[in-house]
Amino acid sequence: MKSSKLIWYGCRRMGELDIREANDTRSYQRAIMSKDYEKRNFLAVIGDEDSVTGLLLAGVGHVDEEKNKNFTVVDPKTSTEAIEKAFDDYTSRKDIAVLLINQHVADKIRYRVDTYTQAFPALLEIPSKDHPYGK
Numbered sequence: 001m002k003s004s005k006l007i008w009y010g011c012r013r014m015g016e017l018d019i020r021e022a023n024d025t026r027s028y029q030r031a032i033m034s035k036d037y038e039k040r041n042f043l044a045v046i047g048d049e050d051s052v053t054g055l056l057l058a059g060v061g062h063v064d065e066e067k068n069k070n071f072t073v074v075d076p077k078t079s080t081e082a083i084e085k086a087f088d089d090y091t092s093r094k095d096i097a098v099l100l101i102n103q104h105v106a107d108k109i110r111y112r113v114d115t116y117t118q119a120f121p122a123l124l125e126i127p128s129k130d131h132p133y134g135k
Contacts, residue, residue, distance in 0.1 A: 040097035040120055044070040044090040046083065047102035048128050055100070070096060074105050083109050096121040104131040 043060045045052055052073045055061075062070045072086040087109060090099050103125045106113045116123055127133035 039094055042070050042096050043098045043100060044093070044096045044121065045100045046072045046086050046090070046105055047074060047100065047126070048105070048130070049073050049075065050130075051100075051102055051126065051128050064095075068093075074102070080108050084112060087112055091116065091118065091121060091123075093121075098122045098124060100124050100126050102126060102128045102131065103133055104128060 042062050043055070045055050045060060047055075052071050056071065060071070068089075070090070072083075074083060083105060087099075087101070090096055097120060099121045101113070101123065106125050113123065113125070125133075
């Protein structure tokens with residue numbers, strides 16, 4: 001008898017999860033990734049004061065029990081190491097679905113942004129008031 005794995009897919013049919021048989025690793029990995037999104041409830045933002053304030057006023061801000069925030073304000077005095085640390089923290093957290101980063105801030109850590117390949121959290125570069133997109 002050929003061994004196979006039963007896995008849960010993230011798709012819904014009439015309110016119940018669909019169970020299918022997966023014989024290859026790629027299907028199994030896709031199924032696991034499709035379940036990964038369910039635990040990711042927050043946005044994170046790395047940006048200038050105006051961008052972060054606007055997103056906080058829109059309700060994006062969150063501080064967990066361990067006092068971890070999901071936002072970082074970057075000003076001209078902020079070091080590249082501090083931006084990298086925030087980027088690493090947010091991309092490794094399992095509760096963040098989307099990471100928003102100002103384009104001019106992303107330019108400071110471009111090598112990290114360009115090599116980031118994970119599906120979650122999704123990484124989106126956004127413009128800021130003083131730095132229009134693409135300039």
